[in-house]
Amino acid sequence: MSSMTGNKIKISVFGQSHSKGIGVVIDGLPAGKKIDMEKVLKFMDRRAPGKNSLSTPRKESDTPEILSGLVNGNTCGAPLCMVIYNENQHSADYSNIIDTPRPSHADYSAYIKHNGFNDISGGGHFSGRLTAPLCFAGAICMQFLEDMGIEIQAHIQKIKGVYDDKIDYVNIGKWNTAEKSFPVINDEKGKLMIEEIEKAGADGDSVGGVIECAVTGVKAGFGEPMFDGIENRLAKNIFGIPAVKGIEFGNGFEVADLYGSENNDEFCIADGKIKTKTNNSGGINGGITNGMPIVFRTAIKPTPSIFKEQESVSLEKMTEEKLQIKGRHDPCIVQRAVPVVEAVTAITILDILM
Amino acid sequence: MSSMTGNKIKISVFGQSHSKGIGVVIDGLPAGKKIDMEKVLKFMDRRAPGKNSLSTPRKESDTPEILSGLVNGNTCGAPLCMVIYNENQHSADYSNIIDTPRPSHADYSAYIKHNGFNDISGGGHFSGRLTAPLCFAGAICMQFLEDMGIEIQAHIQKIKGVYDDKIDYVNIGKWNTAEKSFPVINDEKGKLMIEEIEKAGADGDSVGGVIECAVTGVKAGFGEPMFDGIENRLAKNIFGIPAVKGIEFGNGFEVADLYGSENNDEFCIADGKIKTKTNNSGGINGGITNGMPIVFRTAIKPTPSIFKEQESVSLEKMTEEKLQIKGRHDPCIVQRAVPVVEAVTAITILDILM
């Protein structure tokens, strides 16, 4: 099994980059919630391509069509199915890579798994385009979470050595990245990041980055020990986003350089409530929320589609071959992945809270 | 749900640090495999405490008793249940922390989740002691994997700024860490790490570290797209190990500082097979193995049980309180967590390959 996940809120993602349609079924949404579709579209727009000079000029018409699950705009308890019909396909661009897999793409591993019957066009089911349904599902889930006083926000923490402002994990505040075309907290840092992206793009190359996400408003006591904790379930789903190669919570990998006395979050009483003075744990102890903000970071690798000539092989001839990737590809997808991280987080957290 | 995981090979872990017994049920093992119990015990011994000056002097008698699932030493297709009876319990040591949660432990979050009925003694179900059944299950699974030509090995990559030797992800080689009391590749680096641990211990403090794990021998084509890929499933299970705060595959978080042209793994033909020249992807593309070694690192936080006085609160009185942790605690658990990472990896990989 593969493109389904969840326990109470289950999602089933379908589609290939160039199939007739892509979409998602969301099963388990409580009935009676009025969905603000404007807000959903606005959210989805954040990941849409073609918005600025950094992303692909091709225009996706990502208009989601609801096939089921809503009656008069309200959830009705039946699975909600949404489809986006694919229009602007350039399958011809992929003719050369059927036999010559692109380095660090899923071309080769999928070829082996599917005996050469995998859909190579546009990356098939592995395409970043499949994150559009994830954003749709996440935007829906987020509206349920908002009713519970829960807020999810993400920002680019780093691109090619350039860091955004450091976050205070105890007081998350408002980042307003949802309103920005380039989702950083400090726009000056954002400009430097954009410079790096443009430089890489000019070289026919690409860059990756780190996205940081915070969830506020989740009370203490959610999550399960061992294999069904918050970290387990977020990790399982976040790795469902193409190009993710790592996830860390709170201090993450930095813990390897700290003493326990530095890393431990001491308790205090604030506003009549039990809190921790620091939040190096990222809001989770023993897999269970402690009431502090949930904070994690995820590593996004550089887009593997680069225009520099690369070494590959002919699968049929078993010979080494040069590969020149054609078509239109973003030199960086980190900025577009920011809402995707928020979306997958929303899907996961709602599933946990139900 | 919580302490069960797996699709084809399912494990169910039970027990608390001071309950009558701890153990695991392994469901789905193929019948007819002769289990080498000596080898299992030897593997379990690697995580056992009291082996050297670095770990707790208390002696666990971790003798696993098989209740079911084996007939004449062979798996018989029925669930294999193993129990370790707890003997040496000092519940009195935990009397003060019932009301005063230890910073960065699960004491508080579990207290809230379980309305104060969580078992606090020795950390209850959240105790590192529960990794003994994981090691047992992993050692069993590893024997099945060995028959398939698959090898799993882990080493301490870093403790408090001291790095072990860098790994060549293309040619993993033999690390021999299973034979060492301190599982590093370069023993000189190990000595420096031990110095750091001892220094922290002398200060009543603790240190964390990073464990690196490699799986060799898995053919290309295993794993599923999106939510059931190798990364998703390893991450879900690895976060089941106490103190894990991050996981990264291949280049991991370093991808944020690399160009696509640096991070991409170009293909080549070697020994008549398709390989990649580098293995920055850690053996996985699109969630599916590409035939190269699977490589990941996981961050282990410093033991939260330190002897330095810390700030906590009284849950009953809602007042701030000083906390002095008593008992016996390791200044570092990273070295003992190395076989645990191997074990959980074995459980996960066998589940995926079945």
Next chain:
Amino acid sequence: MSSMTGNKIKISVFGQSHSKGIGVVIDGLPAGKKIDMEKVLKFMDRRAPGKNSLSTPRKESDTPEILSGLVNGNTCGAPLCMVIYNENQHSADYSNIIDTPRPSHADYSAYIKHNGFNDISGGGHFSGRLTAPLCFAGAICMQFLEDMGIEIQAHIQKIKGVYDDKIDYVNIGKWNTAEKSFPVINDEKGKLMIEEIEKAGADGDSVGGVIECAVTGVKAGFGEPMFDGIENRLAKNIFGIPAVKGIEFGNGFEVADLYGSENNDEFCIADGKIKTKTNNSGGINGGITNGMPIVFRTAIKPTPSIFKEQESVSLEKMTEEKLQIKGRHDPCIVQRAVPVVEAVTAITILDILM
């Protein structure tokens, strides 16, 4: 969770009777199988309404549209999504039952579950129309099973006291019910059943029946003990068909009147293979196939939509009310449920065999 099922072959059914579309996502199909779409359509046609005097005159245009998962007619490993767009909707017919639930329909239980936000039109997600996607998924799975030499066939065993011919569970033979408009083995018995249906229809009433299904070609040794046996999994899925109220395997409920010496299936050697002389076990012992045909029967209740005036209540006024159901309803759905039983069986068996 609800309308998803399966372990390796997962299906996710969506849609309401009068939503924009209904359909199914099939996740986990092996890549590289050429789907015979003609055959799929022919199979779906068997459950389609309006074929004869017994079923509703309304014409469903059940043309399945493939959104994803096929490339050049071959499965490609990506989830296969199929949609049927709803056209001929008479939502007005349901205006009176929003407040006055129909006896033995899901109107009331769904109203309570979904706080009155359930989609009542045409039965919403509970409509028999949702069996069209099940038939589609089943027809696809059946093509994979045929490659393995497995055949699934069902017939009406009984309607209102009239029995079809008795089956020899050891030698199933060919029933050819797929080619008949009324799927019985003995057409004479079929005529008598039709008379009963027409009589009930003339009275504004309805009748139920029993469907018998046989699966041949499954080798011994499939299925799991206890909760994941063939019976468990078939039962779980077969109860997903609307109106099913019972399932029994082999001799089923008749076992209560038999001696062990009558019910036991003695072994013999036939054609050089181990077989049983009788097949009262329906091909399953201990949840695991024994190589004999899998045989089960399932009870289908009379269509609850009858035209006779019935007692109901006003949910808003909490008063007892008379109810007169309008619209077009079949006096019997058993004949249309026959391919649905085959379809769900195919989905389940393929999932088990993968």
Next chain:
Amino acid sequence: MSSMTGNKIKISVFGQSHSKGIGVVIDGLPAGKKIDMEKVLKFMDRRAPGKNSLSTPRKESDTPEILSGLVNGNTCGAPLCMVIYNENQHSADYSNIIDTPRPSHADYSAYIKHNGFNDISGGGHFSGRLTAPLCFAGAICMQFLEDMGIEIQAHIQKIKGVYDDKIDYVNIGKWNTAEKSFPVINDEKGKLMIEEIEKAGADGDSVGGVIECAVTGVKAGFGEPMFDGIENRLAKNIFGIPAVKGIEFGNGFEVADLYGSENNDEFCIADGKIKTKTNNSGGINGGITNGMPIVFRTAIKPTPSIFKEQESVSLEKMTEEKLQIKGRHDPCIVQRAVPVVEAVTAITILDILM
């Protein structure tokens, strides 16, 4: 996977008839519930053998030992593990059936599945003895259900043509079968059933029967559409009880002989609440509870272990052989299966309600 089931309340059953121990892990029980262990033992005693002339003279010492999950008699949120150590094993009795499978047992199907490595002694993991852990788990779950005002009771509905009193599915009443050594409502009918059992036993034969179970106190609105309804989930788990060959809800298979006007449950107002005048649906519509009692029946086949000589085969020699089963076997297990049906129902219903 096999001997694990459940979503929120998960159970993992382990053990073979003659392994060192058998038992169950229950994962997901809410913390803070004081378990009445006396009551649990009393419940388990209902299925214990050797109580009267009808069941095996061998004495099981079914003393459950709690390994984890309870602190001072309260659930603590950690998985509850219970073990029963096996003592009185007569493995020698099974020497002849290793090669000569017993008709209608799992001997042959398990032999094929497990390549001859299945544990044949006492039936191994397929033994009725494994229902002891199920009863333990059910008795625990029942105490949680009682707190919610939910009651589960079962009785023998039929043995070899002798029926117990007919139940009024609208007003279930108190059956008091838990207090009886032979769990029928009408003891006179019970005597007739016992006569049938004794007669079969005297002939070296066995008889089966039907168990009827009712659940009262579950409010309307629980359960999910399609594959996760009450019927689906009860059926999946009830078929986990050895010897079960059928399950039917409400009118069950009788629906095939009824008109819709006879089978439909008309609504009424009673005691200010919405009820149905009849309960032919067995409390479930569209998979969801309607507030009426949940009623189902399950068919238990005659014990396949009979003392009459039977035809079998030699698996090694591939020759037909006579088989004479030795040892001690009940001529009827229906009476002992009654608490097992209640137990599995309790496990399932608690899982659904959580």
